Amino acid sequence: MIGALGTTLLFACNALFANRSAKMLGSNQANLARLAVAVIILGTWAHVAGQGIGGAGFGWFFVSGLVGFGIGGVAMFQALPRLGSPLAMLIVQCGSALVAAAGERLWLGTQLAPVELTFVALTLLGVALGLMPRGLPGVPPAALRAGAAWAFLSAAGQGLGAVLSRRAFQTIARAHEFIDPPTSAYQRALAGLGVAVVAVAIGYSIQCRNRAGSRRAGSPDPAALSPAGTGEISAGPEDPALHSQPRAWPWVFANALCGPVLGVTCFQWALSTTPAGIVQSIVATAPLATIPLAMWFEHSRPRALYYAGAVLAVAGIIGLFLTR
Known part of the structure; x- marks a missing residue:
């Protein structure tokens, strides 16, 4: 449970760093860079002090x-520009x-108690x-339907990823083995990097195909209209001063960390100790925790409904802690 709360706070900070690095590099490049940094850091730990890519649960962690x-x-990156951050994050x-x-519940037989539900x-x-x-x-409407489909796919992927990690921990326990959390994170990150x-x-x-088509049509290069020449469409306003890749690396490192x-x-x-439904519910509050940070860093103001939702979410988390 403490791990779930720590994840929530870290993911809340990470949202700001991810947004900043994506504006500088483009979403795909920023995602690749942060995962590459993460694999280097986690891999160093895993191969020096952990189990590397060994253990009975490696296959399940990799699929997770x-x-x-x-x-x-x-x-998620496909849903955000189509639905906007609030609606996409709500669905996911x-x-x-x-x-x-x-x-x-259906696969591993873990059933939450009525009070937990x-x-x-x-x-x-x-x-x-x-x-x-x-x-x-x-x-x-077509973009809205596509965005909703991507958001539901992201929700399914993240939820099933958590269940697969639970399956990996079960396999490890049955094999009478042990794996530390950083090593299991490394084994998951390897697949994400791929x-x-x-x-x-x-x-x-x-991007190359679009450039070739633009040259034939005599129109501007689409990549020139995107951050760092990536050819991607950004979900938000960009600062031209940010289009410097060296300046992006501190944000990429913070995003990875x-x-x-x-x-x-x-x-x-x-996940090694707590059902996935409970862990994922606590982690789902990360966007709510991001909003106060955004108020400070980006001078944004939430609606009054946010405060009511935050109170209910905090009450729910406290209740989950008391039931464990």
């Missing part, structure tokens, strides 16, 4: 990273908790209220 880091992460965070709870529901209700957008984004490389390669291929290094390590620690 493929589904959670890979499918869940890529789908609440949906992933429901998928985790249902998936673990009550506090999970209270927590997710708070998240839904706190992240409730003012209205649907002003995009064509997916990130594929995503960048696909993006680069599309708070996300896949410390954040996922705490997440794996929590």
